[in-house]
Amino acid sequence: GMLNQPMGALVIGSMPLPLLAAGVSIYKLSSPIGLMVATGGMQTLLDQRTAIFRTAIAQNLSLGRAPVDRYLQQHHGDAAGLAALAAGQAQTLSYAYVTSLFAFIILAVIPIVFLAKVQKPAAPAADV
Numbered sequence: 001g002m003l004n005q006p007m008g009a010l011v012i013g014s015m016p017l018p019l020l021a022a023g024v025s026i027y028k029l030s031s032p033i034g035l036m037v038a039t040g041g042m043q044t045l046l047d048q049r050t051a052i053f054r055t056a057i058a059q060n061l062s063l064g065r066a067p068v069d070r071y072l073q074q075h076h077g078d079a080a081g082l083a084a085l086a087a088g089q090a091q092t093l094s095y096a097y098v099t100s101l102f103a104f105i106i107l108a109v110i111p112i113v114f115l116a117k118v119q120k121p122a123a124p125a126a127d128v
Contacts, residue, residue: 012024012027038102042098042102045094045097045098045101046094046095046098049093049094049097049098050090050091050094051090052094053089053090053091053093053094054086054087054090056090057086057089057090058086061082061083061086068082
């Protein structure tokens, strides 16, 4: 939030007057559109990774494996509880994966934002 505060003044302050309305419109619309795209992308990745992790965890939950048998004995054959644990673990792992991916993307974009400099238009020559 602190990084975005001076950005509006920087963008709008460097725009020539004929392009000011278009610049303000683009500036105001870019954040909501970016958030919508990022939210959709994050949810899609989250669903996909959850399915992948759930499949991998379910493959390891077979009868005859000591940890699975021990859990079922301690919880009186509660397979639904075991499935709920597997689903929760898959969601946790996928959330960690997607959050790390988006953190990497943000860290990669920060230098690009700072390198993108807008030239201030030259001041008109004063009449003498």
